[in-house]
Amino acid sequence: MSEPMSAGKFQQVLVGAGLTVVGVGEWRTHNRNHKGPWGPVNGVMVHHTASRGSAATVRICRDGYAALPGPLCHGVITKDGHVHLVGYGRTNHAGGGDGDVLAAVIAEKALPPDNEHDVDGNRHFYGFECENLGDGDDPWPEVQLDAIARAAAAICRQHGWTERSVIGHREWQPGKIDPVGFTMAAMRERVRAHLK
Template sequence: MKAEATEVLPRQGVRAPGFDRSPQWRDYFSSIEGRETSRNANRRCPMPYLTQLADVARRTGHPVTESAGWKTRGHGPQPEVQGIVCHHTAGPPGGGDYPSLAVVRDGRPGLDGPLSHFGLGRSGRIHVIAAGRCWHNAPSTSPLHDNSSSIGIEAENSGSQPWPEVQLDAYRSLCAELCVEFGLPASRVKAHREVNTAKPDPHSIDMNDFRAAVAVLITGGAGPSWTEEIVKDLPLIRLGDDSYDVKTVRGCLFARGHVPPTAYAGTTAGLEEWLKSTSCDSGLVELVRGFQRAEGIDDDGIVGPGTWPSLLRV
């Protein structure tokens, strides 16, 4: 059964109790003092029209076409960016590089455009279509990938034809640059079919391999990130454990906005007691599972090498 977690955002500049007293974490937290993640910034304040999208696209090295009026096109501003959704157009197999442009930009009967922020031609050309909210994924099974929370990319493909390698390269590169721009992990890149049970797209792309390639591009192929280096020596945290590291997990979840109000009855004192607990109980395990699902990680409820990097990411 899915655990329900209500997001309670920490006050800016507040650190969970206990961190300063642990030498194991002193260097880590001193290195991030005063910094704010793009993710939390996204949560705290609505975003304007995303007028930087053309610059982001150009960083891929692939050709870019800006659709006239794109900077003010959208169903209002984009409220936040928490995920990226990959689509195929299901357009005709012929007709040139990006024959679906008019539909993606202007919409179709019953659904007004824009339908996606980006279009991606067969040649790898990136079309920048809209800077505001687009109708590209509804209903969504993920709150991080609905129209108000995600960027959509519509890649030209009939739904059955082979993908040109240059198009796939541009697809991966664009997703990576968007992750860098908005402070997202590669796990936030999803196929339309992964966040909408009625959709099959993009066809035939193994999204685990796709995300792995995006992750490499995000780091520039430079090997493990500094968080991955740190977590190599950190313990597994699982149900029944009782240790100082459990407090660290609680503090990190709190910093990410994952705290069940029932754990502390909405009081400051209750919150402090929850944060100070060294016990990994069933409630904490369910909270970890909710965090893992939000990050696209295997939701086994265990904090280990696969979960620590996302938990510590800044």
């Protein structure tokens, strides 16, 4: 359990992980903090966007849409492995999820099945939306998978967390399927390797 990094520190740790980081507009102050608290933070959540085209994906994740205002994450990781920062603070990415999963993330233990919808995840997780259709056919380039792992590991290192603090949306909220196309167990192994 930690206080969130400042926006500047967040950017710094991502750049320090060897990532290409692109700030989009006034990302440092673009958030949903008026809807509730941001923090304490407990982990990193990975999503797929179910969209195609980097520019359109970044725009959607920054601005949101009528039913779900943006920002929809903190960073968008596009197919080329670039991390586009679209918001900082509370963002609309995690939604409600399972309190038992949150407890396991905090304890850094194996995750239980997500079968409840009783905790506000937007308060507790850094979120990365990753450009992919999520249909099981759209490929995940190695440079993108590596960027996801590097970004998650950089945040974990800063907060003193292990790879067990990195989860997929599908592990948090009943009914969610993302990310599709790789397993979170494999992604956590990548994160662990970077943390070494």
